[in-house]
Amino acid sequence: MNSTAIENNYNKLKARAEKNLGSLENKTVIWVGTATCGRAAGAVEIKKFFEEELQNNDLEAQVLETGCMGHCYADPMAIISKPGFPPLCYGYLDEGLVKRLVQDFIKGDDPCYEYALVALEPNDIFPTFEDFPRGLHEEKIILEHCGFIDPEQIDHYLATDGYAALARALMMGPDKIMEEINNSNLRGRGGAGFPAGLKWEATKKAEGDIKYVICNADEGDPGAFMDRSILESDPHLVLEGMIICAYAVGASKGYFYIRSEYPQAIKQLKRSIKQANEMGLLGKSILGSGFDFDLEVFVGAGAFVCGEGSALINSMEGKMGMPEHKPPRLAVQGFRNRPTALNNVKTLCYVPYIISKGADWFNSIGTPGNPGTAVFALAGKVANAGIVEVPMGTTLRHLIFEVGEGIPRDKAFKAVQIGGPSGGCLPESALDIPIDFDSLQEAGAIMGSGGMVVLDEDDCMVRIARFFLTFTQQESCGKCTFCRLGTKHMLDILTAITRGEGEMESLELLSELSEDIKVGSLCNLGKTAPNPILTTLRYFYDEYKAHIEEKRCPALMCPELIAYFIAPQKCSKLCNVCVGSCPVEAIYNRDDGLKAIDQEKCVKCDNCLKACPTDYNAVIKVSPPHLVKEMEEAM
Numbered sequence: 001m002n003s004t005a006i007e008n009n010y011n012k013l014k015a016r017a018e019k020n021l022g023s024l025e026n027k028t029v030i031w032v033g034t035a036t037c038g039r040a041a042g043a044v045e046i047k048k049f050f051e052e053e054l055q056n057n058d059l060e061a062q063v064l065e066t067g068c069m070g071h072c073y074a075d076p077m078a079i080i081s082k083p084g085f086p087p088l089c090y091g092y093l094d095e096g097l098v099k100r101l102v103q104d105f106i107k108g109d110d111p112c113y114e115y116a117l118v119a120l121e122p123n124d125i126f127p128t129f130e131d132f133p134r135g136l137h138e139e140k141i142i143l144e145h146c147g148f149i150d151p152e153q154i155d156h157y158l159a160t161d162g163y164a165a166l167a168r169a170l171m172m173g174p175d176k177i178m179e180e181i182n183n184s185n186l187r188g189r190g191g192a193g194f195p196a197g198l199k200w201e202a203t204k205k206a207e208g209d210i211k212y213v214i215c216n217a218d219e220g221d222p223g224a225f226m227d228r229s230i231l232e233s234d235p236h237l238v239l240e241g242m243i244i245c246a247y248a249v250g251a252s253k254g255y256f257y258i259r260s261e262y263p264q265a266i267k268q269l270k271r272s273i274k275q276a277n278e279m280g281l282l283g284k285s286i287l288g289s290g291f292d293f294d295l296e297v298f299v300g301a302g303a304f305v306c307g308e309g310s311a312l313i314n315s316m317e318g319k320m321g322m323p324e325h326k327p328p329r330l331a332v333q334g335f336r337n338r339p340t341a342l343n344n345v346k347t348l349c350y351v352p353y354i355i356s357k358g359a360d361w362f363n364s365i366g367t368p369g370n371p372g373t374a375v376f377a378l379a380g381k382v383a384n385a386g387i388v389e390v391p392m393g394t395t396l397r398h399l400i401f402e403v404g405e406g407i408p409r410d411k412a413f414k415a416v417q418i419g420g421p422s423g424g425c426l427p428e429s430a431l432d433i434p435i436d437f438d439s440l441q442e443a444g445a446i447m448g449s450g451g452m453v454v455l456d457e458d459d460c461m462v463r464i465a466r467f468f469l470t471f472t473q474q475e476s477c478g479k480c481t482f483c484r485l486g487t488k489h490m491l492d493i494l495t496a497i498t499r500g501e502g503e504m505e506s507l508e509l510l511s512e513l514s515e516d517i518k519v520g521s522l523c524n525l526g527k528t529a530p531n532p533i534l535t536t537l538r539y540f541y542d543e544y545k546a547h548i549e550e551k552r553c554p555a556l557m558c559p560e561l562i563a564y565f566i567a568p569q570k571c572s573k574l575c576n577v578c579v580g581s582c583p584v585e586a587i588y589n590r591d592d593g594l595k596a597i598d599q600e601k602c603v604k605c606d607n608c609l610k611a612c613p614t615d616y617n618a619v620i621k622v623s624p625p626h627l628v629k630e631m632e633e634a635m
Contacts, residue, residue, distance in 0.1 A: 003171040005288040010167035013279055017158035028061035028106055031079040033147055035068035035232040036264050037225070037386075041075035042094075049098040050078070057107055067233020069147030072386035074117060079148075085111055086119040137403045139365065141373050142349035143389045146233035151268050154275040157236040163281055165352035169244045170289040172355070177248040178204065181351070183359035185371050190216055190307075190344030191419070191448045192524070193370075193437035199341055202331035203249040206339035211251040213341045214334075215242055215348055216312060217258040217265070220304040221420030222471060223379040224451030227345040229387050230375075231258070231265035234349075235272040239295065241348030243286065244355060246293045249341050254295045257312055259302045269297050304421075304475035307449075308523045309334075309342050311477065322477045323523035344449065346375055366392030370436035380417075380453035383408045390435070397431035400454055411456040415539070419448030421468040421475075422528030424535035425461060444535040446528060460557035461540040462547055465532040466494040472529040483526030486517040490533060497544065499560040500551040500624070507544055511537060552624045559604040563625035565632070566608075568594045570618035578619060581611035599628060 032038070032047040050063050069077055074091025080101065081087040088111055090101065097115060104110040149156035157163070169177050182197035203211060215238060219227040231238060242254050256269055273295050276282040284292050303321045306312045310324040313335050334340025350372060354362050363371045370392040379385050382404040390399055396416060400406065407413050415425045424445030426433070433439050437447050455464065473487040490513050496502045514530030521527045537544065546552045553561040566578070566587075573593040586601035587608060595618070597608070612619040622628060 002288065006167050006170050009280065009287045010163065013163070013281075014158050014161075017155035020155045021159050024062065026083050028059075028080070028082045030061055030063045030106075031066045031081070031148070031150075032063065033067065033069050033075065033077045034065040035147075035229055036262075037068055037072040037229070038075045038077065039264070043076040045095075046076045046078065046093045046098060049095050050102065053099055053102040054106070057102060059102065059106055061106055064150045065152065066148060067146050067151050068229040068387060070143060070229075070387040070389075071117075071384065073384045077117075080105060082106065082111075084109075088113075088116045089118050090115055091117045137398065138389055139373055139391050140389045141353055141365075142230065142234075142237065142346060142375065143387065145237070146230065146387070149234065151233055151235055152271060154236060154272065154279060157234070161356070162236055163240055165355040166240050166243055166281065167287055169247060169355050170287060170291060174204065174248045174250065177244060177355065180354060180359050181248070184350075184354045184362040185359075185369075186347065186350055186354065186362065187370065187372075187437060188344055189346035189350075189375070189449065191446065193447060196343060196347055199331055199343070200245065200249050202329065203251075203339045203341040206332045208339050210253075210336075211249055211339045211341075212335045213242055213246045213249065213251045213254040213343070214312070214316075215254070215256045215345060216307065216309070216342055217256055217262070217345050218300055218307045218312060219262075219345075219449060220259065220302070220307055220475075221449055221451040222468070223377060223417075223453045224420055224449055225377045226375045226387055226450045228262050228265050229377075230345055230349060231262070232268050235265075235268045236276070237349050237352060238345055239272055239276055239282075241343075241351035242295065243282070243293055244351050245341055245343065245348060247291055249339075251341065252292055252294070254293065255316065255335075256295070256297045257300055257306075257316065258297060260299050261302050266297060266299060273297070303477070304471075305477045305523070305525050308525060311523065312342070313340070320477070322479045323525075325522065346450070367434065367436055369438060374435050374447070374450065376450045376452045378404050378452050378454070381407055381411065381456040381459070382454040392436050393434045395432050395434055396426065399435065399452075400431070404454070407454070407456050411458065413454070414457050414459055415455045415461060415464075417453040417455065417464065417468070417532070418451070419446035419528075419531070420451045421471045422446065422525065422531055423448050423451070424531045425455070425464060425539065426535065427539040430539075444538060445531065458555055458557065460498075460553050460555035461536045461543050462494065463498050463553075463555075463557050465536045466491065466498055468532040469494060469529065472525060476525060476529075480521045480523075480526055482517045482520030483522075483529065486513050486520070487526070487529055489513060490517075490530070494533070497547045498553075498558045500547065500558075502544075502548040504545070504548055506548075507537065507541075550624065554623070556621045556623050558623075561625065562604060562621055562623045563599060563628045564597050564602060564604070564608060565620045565622055565628045566595045566597055567618050567620055567631075568592075570616050571595050572616055572618075575613065575616065577611045577613060578608040581607040583607065599625075 034043045076093045077091045079089045186196045187193040306315045306321040308323050309330050311321045315321040330340045366372050373389050375389045384405045388403050417425045469491050473491050476483045478484045493506045514534050518527050571594045579587045584601050586598045590596050609619045
């Protein structure tokens, strides 16, 4: 292999990219975050507003699309880089603010600091988020360029040393790559935490001339959107990791398995693969190395169970998406019965950094048994929801209250559901547990792929357990009797409890069923489905007891166990807001002109409570429902 040729070919690509990006230097550039989170908040319209306002004022500035900046709570967002000023990040954008920024900042020299979220540090051509308030608590590795480069342009990736690790890997050779990955102790970020090096080694040593690598982008956890954000924001990073993996294990063909619900990510991947082929980074003799590798995108139908390796393979082969018994492992007999290395998006993203910076560097981050960082989709009742990346070993408390800046509206923290629908619900007493695969498992939860939903005092833990079990029960492929029937039986028990129809004996049955399902299920969907039930029983037993013995929902969340009452001493005869908010006309005027609720008509929609002016706070939610009659009699 000609190392000199590989190096020269790569240097030519990078020099070309830097030359093409020279047009961005000393010019005003507006970066608009248009990943799915930004688009949902109106980012496409914001980009259009910038372009129209610039044209109306006859101003020259380049408006570029970028990916997810991680601060989804402030979408739609944009970064404005103007010569003479630091790059400035603006959030919560609307048409009026866009006009103000164009007029006062781009046309004039007033940067409107009162609207800026933060001033950023310039880093060559691209800005960085190093000085963003929560940046002090994060350590971005695989999210380093998300939101700061245009994912549609391969030159942007090349200009940030993209594909340099690939060139280095091609000169190192497969054995040296394998040694580096093994020494890094990289554990798979898809949920199980299995050492990536062992998986690669098994695929490399497996018999057969034809081998495959597959990127599992079938991200189906409720509240999880990390993989989607990476694929939309920095797709070439994942491609580079896949190519290095393929070279190390001896594969000549690779696939992205991605769910159909991710149209933006699919579009970015297909474009990136086409660009990489045109640049000689995919296809025949990559960078003149003699190594051939092709990539395709396979779009799945969105079944949650297809996140499991063997079910994913069956789906790709046109079979039912159901798991298979092991052995043989996929590394030995996977896609088309050939040796297959299957890795998660985030796992592959670490590979270029490990090759560039070394295993010792990677091991210096995180904890001894869990090196590197953890990427989470921080969602739910948290002030700063979004994508975060912190060192392994960071506590849940630090992540929620420092990075996420705590619970909004002065509500009390109640629990955090971590690890997706098969994860566990951990209480405040568990907040000082370090985030890593082993510590979370001891607490009854799992790391999962990185979904994290924060819950506050208004959340009923019995109902939350029922919500996640509903998801896993519906997504069960039905192959295993324990998973198919056991989860349905548990769901029926939980439904009865949330309706005030449960019995204390049912709690023991829930525990027994949970253990049986864990043992009797073939794949991890069934084995981990009971986790929300087991952890809520362990940490929130009193809530179950209140639902059963007192027919009361302490969080006032279960519709069958709550009722609404209008306190006459707080109600105003002149106010009719609650009447207009009721969709079933359950609110009426009493003989004295005050309002009351017909309990037979009330559908527990919560509209009247939300509509009642804060000056009155006349609508009261109570549990159990019979308290309404007692309150009415007392008044």
